[in-house]
Amino acid sequence: MPLALFALMISAFGIGTTEFVVSGLLPEIADEMGVSLPTAGLLISGYALGVVVGGPIATAAGTRLPRKHMLVILMLLFIAGNMIAAVVETYGLLMAGRIVAAVCHGAFFGVASVVAADLVDESKRSRAISMVFTGLTVANVVGSPLGTWVGQGYGWRATFWMITVFGVVSLLGIVFLVPKQPRPEETSLRRELAEFKRLQVWLAVAIAGLSIGALFAGYSYVAPLMTEVAGYSSGSLTGLLVLFGVGLVVGNLLGGRFADRAQVPTLLVTTALLTVVLVAFTFTAHFQVAAAVTLMLLGGAGFSTVPGFMTRAIDKAKGAPTLASAIASSGANLGISIGAYVGGVTIGAGLGFTSPLWVGAVMAALAFAVTAWSGALDRSSGPALRPVPAPASARS
Numbered sequence: 001m002p003l004a005l006f007a008l009m010i011s012a013f014g015i016g017t018t019e020f021v022v023s024g025l026l027p028e029i030a031d032e033m034g035v036s037l038p039t040a041g042l043l044i045s046g047y048a049l050g051v052v053v054g055g056p057i058a059t060a061a062g063t064r065l066p067r068k069h070m071l072v073i074l075m076l077l078f079i080a081g082n083m084i085a086a087v088v089e090t091y092g093l094l095m096a097g098r099i100v101a102a103v104c105h106g107a108f109f110g111v112a113s114v115v116a117a118d119l120v121d122e123s124k125r126s127r128a129i130s131m132v133f134t135g136l137t138v139a140n141v142v143g144s145p146l147g148t149w150v151g152q153g154y155g156w157r158a159t160f161w162m163i164t165v166f167g168v169v170s171l172l173g174i175v176f177l178v179p180k181q182p183r184p185e186e187t188s189l190r191r192e193l194a195e196f197k198r199l200q201v202w203l204a205v206a207i208a209g210l211s212i213g214a215l216f217a218g219y220s221y222v223a224p225l226m227t228e229v230a231g232y233s234s235g236s237l238t239g240l241l242v243l244f245g246v247g248l249v250v251g252n253l254l255g256g257r258f259a260d261r262a263q264v265p266t267l268l269v270t271t272a273l274l275t276v277v278l279v280a281f282t283f284t285a286h287f288q289v290a291a292a293v294t295l296m297l298l299g300g301a302g303f304s305t306v307p308g309f310m311t312r313a314i315d316k317a318k319g320a321p322t323l324a325s326a327i328a329s330s331g332a333n334l335g336i337s338i339g340a341y342v343g344g345v346t347i348g349a350g351l352g353f354t355s356p357l358w359v360g361a362v363m364a365a366l367a368f369a370v371t372a373w374s375g376a377l378d379r380s381s382g383p384a385l386r387p388v389p390a391p392a393s394a395r396s
Contacts, residue, residue, distance in 0.1 A: 002119045005128060007173030008112045009135035011075060014166030015105050016139025017147055018082060019047060021163070022098075024148030025156045032156070033091045040091075043098050050099040051333045055106015059326035060193075062107070067322065070111050071174050078104040079167040086160035097160075106333070109133075110326025113310050115178065117321075123260055125314075130256025130307040137252050137303060141245030145238065195320040196327075203374040204313040204324070205331040210367035211271055211309065213335025215302030217360035218278055219244070220340040222295065225353045230291040243292055247299025255304030259311060264375040267308040271368040274301040278361040282354045305367070306332075312374075339363055 022029070022043050030040035058077075062070040081101030088094050109132070116128040143166075151159035195201060218225075226232045226240055251270075258266040277297050284290035309332075310325055317324030343356025 004119055004178040005116055005131045007170065007177040008071075008116055008132045010166070010173055011071075011108065011170035012112065012132050012135025013139045013143055014135075014163055014170050015078060015101075015108060016136035017143030017166065018078075018101055018160075018163045019105060020140055020144035021147035021151070021159055022047070024144065025151040025159060028151060028156045029094070033094065035091050043095060045337075046095050047098045047102045047105075048333055048337055050102025051106040052330045052337070053106075054099070054103035055110065055326050055330045056323065058103050058107040059110050059323050062111075063323070066180065067111055067115050068174070068178050068180055070322075071108070071115065071178065072171065074104045074108045074111065075167060075171040075174060077101070078108075079164055079171065082160045082164045082167060086157045086164060106330055107326055109136075109310075109329040110324075111322055113325040113329075114314060114321045117311065117314060119179075126259035126263070126307040126311045127253075127256040129310050130252050133252050133303070133306050133310075134249060137245065137248035140248055141242055145242075191320070193320070193323075195317040195324065198316060200316040200374060200377060201313065201324055203370055203377075204309055204316050205328050206370045207267065207271070207305070207367050207374070208309045208313070208328045209331040209335030209338070210363045210370060211274060211305040211335070212302065212332040213337075213339035214274055214278065214360040214363035214367060215298065215339075216336040217339030217343040217363060218281065218298060218357045219302075220336075220343055221347065221353060221356050224347075225285055225357075226291060226295070229285045229353050230288050232288060232291075240292060240295060243296040244299040247296040247301075248303045251300030251302065251304035252306055254300075256307035258304075259308035263308055263312060263315075264371065264378065267305060267312070267371045268368060268375070270301060270304040270308065271364055271371055274298075274305065275361050275364040275368060277301045278357050278364055282357045282361075285354055285357075335363070 026040045026043075029043070030036060033040065058074070059070075062073065065073070078101055081097045081099070081104065084097030084100060085094055088097060112132050113129045116132050117125040120128045147159040147162060150162055222240070222244070223234075223237055226237065227234055232240065255266065255270060258269075277294060281291075281294045281298060284294045310328055313324045313328035314321040339356075339360060343359045346355035346359055347353060349355075
């Protein structure tokens, strides 16, 4: 794999760390900022909203820019957002810094996915995209625990300074390792938006939202599930979350490998597997060892869908691959919000801590159905046109 992919992976690691780490620092932030814990928790919701809304807007605004230039601008935004968070004295400005960083997140994975796909031969496109998202999964295993440890030992501002350093390293990697990728000729925002008249583009976005929403419907409430139902102590949660993170990494890499061989069949298998694992978890959650194993399988099944649906979004929006992948990323984050919210509603209704798993199972089953629909449309319209491979100079 080209060294440029490692630069993108490191960037994804930094972005993933800044997304996940705040949940471990909420008490410290709430205390220093003089706000309640629920108010501090809005820093997570605000970030998610920035990803969903800001990502596509930033991508559309950069339509006429070469993709490498866009990546540089996005990493500068990322650095600025985390520097703001590290130095501000008010909660409002802290929220502003989080939203600035979130805009980078939303657009980065869209642009980086297209860049990664163009860096390799057509037969390795999904694997290249999975390499980018490996940075995001490793952030969940390493970056977030490290940032929490730094924040609890040296103050939460130190965590944001640490992430800022990650951003600077990522920026240098992009500048020196990612080759120039000129803007395609005759590209315009109007032409790119016209691609979204295609039903298949929106089906790819729906697969993204439903599959990742299914994953996080269950995972968002993993702490009470593993302590109140499985019977683990709260001190065991760190190790359990590492197991989940290992599942994310392995599933993401395997999903990329198999999606390159057979995109729709891989998505059908992974969404079906995700459905089965979520249903099984409602039973295995009552047994400690089985619950731990199922938690790891949940991470693997959930993130094995990512390379497939990102590549599919790029394929189906032939004239707007960057914008389509950014919207697919936003769709995934919207799915996370919906899955976590509905899962919380079921708990509030007194249905128990396993009830979000059923919500996730329904969403995963819908993802399977949408994938089957999209595959049927492929067959009814004849052989799909494949994207034109990137020039050799762009893959060097």
